[in-house]
Amino acid sequence: MNAKIQKKFIELYDSHFTPVFRFCYFRTKDRELSKDLTQQAFLKTWVSLQNNQDIENIRAFVYRVAHNLVIDWYKKKKEASLEILTDAGFDPIDESQHPESDASYGELIKILDELPKKERSLIVLRHVDKMKPREIAEVLGRDVNSVTVAIHRATKKLKEILKRKNTI
Amino acid sequence: MTIFKFKKYIDKLSSVSLSKDEKMVLRAEFLNKTGIQDVGSAGWLTQSSGFRYARIVAYSFLMFMIGITPFAFAAEGSNPGDILYPLKVAVNAPVKKALARIIDIDEEKNKYEHKNDLNKKEDESSKIPVPASMQKITKTRTHKNTEPLAQTPEKIIDDIDSTLSDTQDKKEGIERTIDSRLQKTNDTLIADTDEQTPASKETEKKVESTMDKVIKNIDLSL
Numbered sequence: 001m002n003a004k005i006q007k008k009f010i011e012l013y014d015s016h017f018t019p020v021f022r023f024c025y026f027r028t029k030d031r032e033l034s035k036d037l038t039q040q041a042f043l044k045t046w047v048s049l050q051n052n053q054d055i056e057n058i059r060a061f062v063y064r065v066a067h068n069l070v071i072d073w074y075k076k077k078k079e080a081s082l083e084i085l086t087d088a089g090f091d092p093i094d095e096s097q098h099p100e101s102d103a104s105y106g107e108l109i110k111i112l113d114e115l116p117k118k119e120r121s122l123i124v125l126r127h128v129d130k131m132k133p134r135e136i137a138e139v140l141g142r143d144v145n146s147v148t149v150a151i152h153r154a155t156k157k158l159k160e161i162l163k164r165k166n167t168i
Numbered sequence: 169m170t171i172f173k174f175k176k177y178i179d180k181l182s183s184v185s186l187s188k189d190e191k192m193v194l195r196a197e198f199l200n201k202t203g204i205q206d207v208g209s210a211g212w213l214t215q216s217s218g219f220r221y222a223r224i225v226a227y228s229f230l231m232f233m234i235g236i237t238p239f240a241f242a243a244e245g246s247n248p249g250d251i252l253y254p255l256k257v258a259v260n261a262p263v264k265k266a267l268a269r270i271i272d273i274d275e276e277k278n279k280y281e282h283k284n285d286l287n288k289k290e291d292e293s294s295k296i297p298v299p300a301s302m303q304k305i306t307k308t309r310t311h312k313n314t315e316p317l318a319q320t321p322e323k324i325i326d327d328i329d330s331t332l333s334d335t336q337d338k339k340e341g342i343e344r345t346i347d348s349r350l351q352k353t354n355d356t357l358i359a360d361t362d363e364q365t366p367a368s369k370e371t372e373k374k375v376e377s378t379m380d381k382v383i384k385n386i387d388l389s390l
Contacts, residue, residue: 003205006204006205009204010199010204010206013195013198014195017186017191017194017195018185018186018191021185021186022181022182022184022185025184026181026184035186035190035194038194039194039197039198042198043198043201043202046202046204108177108180108181108184111177112181124181127178127181128178128181128182155174158174158177159171159173159174162173162174162177163173
């Protein structure tokens with residue numbers, strides 16, 4: 001592979017690893033799994049590049065791969081809500097391992113968990129990762145108009161949830 | 169209020185990230201798996217390398233200087249057996265030596281320059297004054313002497329002769345052309361006058377006849 005492409009890909013890796021990780025994390029609620037899925041997403045993208053696959057928007061492509069990996073993981077494992085996981089002793093944020101993490105992350109995820117899965121992704125992609133509706137449509141494999149409407153609905157719902165809660 | 173809460177919530181979601189160590193481990197693993205050479209390092213990696221080390225060194229040196237200066241001044245008046253005496257020996261003495269060396273070098277340099285100036289002045293004063301007329305002669309002589317002798321006198325005379333003959337030829341040529349032009353203009357003028365004569369003669373005759381007539385009439389009337 002060309003050294004210039006390698007350099008560009010590493011730049012993409014450095015700048016987008018955390019956002020893709022976040023995208024996976026808010027859906028899986030598992031830090032280690034999200035790290036693994038993100039790494040896999042980048043590896044698959046690299047393999048696709050090596051196979052000369054026509055990639056129009058590489059950022060959207062990585063997110064799409066990550067999205068598909070999360071779906072595959074969901075299919076393999078029965079989805080469990082945060083409450084069940086925490087009851088089973090699972091801590092989404094182990095602060096002893098990650099001292100920079102905020103204690104309210106659990107609460108943040110709980111709020112996000114009140115939204116349906118698809119809307120969660122929309123909120124993260126639109127408001128956290130600052131993606132355009134066109135790009136989100138590309139990642140989720142939907143048309144732009146339906147994505148725009150869905151983003152609007154999800155944002156409204158989240159605002160209502162936040163209005164009810166006093167923790168934020 | 170809801171908008172504020174929403175913004176705050178989104179900011180908190182955005183703050184979820186990986187630690188530097190985690191990133192480094194994952195990056196190394198990725199590079200190892202893909203076989204990509206580490207062509208460019210990420211911003212979060214460069215921040216933690218040489219720049220930070222240099223900053224720490226600079227800060228620690230500054231702190232050391234700030235900390236030691238008052239003690240160094242206090243140690244200046246200490247005697248053997250005092251608490252600050254070792255500091256005087258260890259710090260003040262080497263610093264003084266270094267400063268003295270610098271000062272010595274400067275002093276020596278100044279002395280040398282001063283001596284040089286004095287020598288120059290002495291040389292100038294010891295010079296025998298040359299009269300103005302002599303100075304002129306010497307100047308012209310030297311000027312003549314320094315001029316390069318490009319040609320021999322015979323050659324120069326030949327050159328002058330040839331240039332004179334050339335100018336003579338040129339002068340003759342110019343004169344010839346002037347003469348010829350003058351001749352031409354004279355010819356054209358003569359031709360013009362010749363052409364005008366018959367007409368003028370007629371008019372003259374007419375004038376004469378009228379004059380005669382007038383005179384005759386006058387005579388008749390008288």
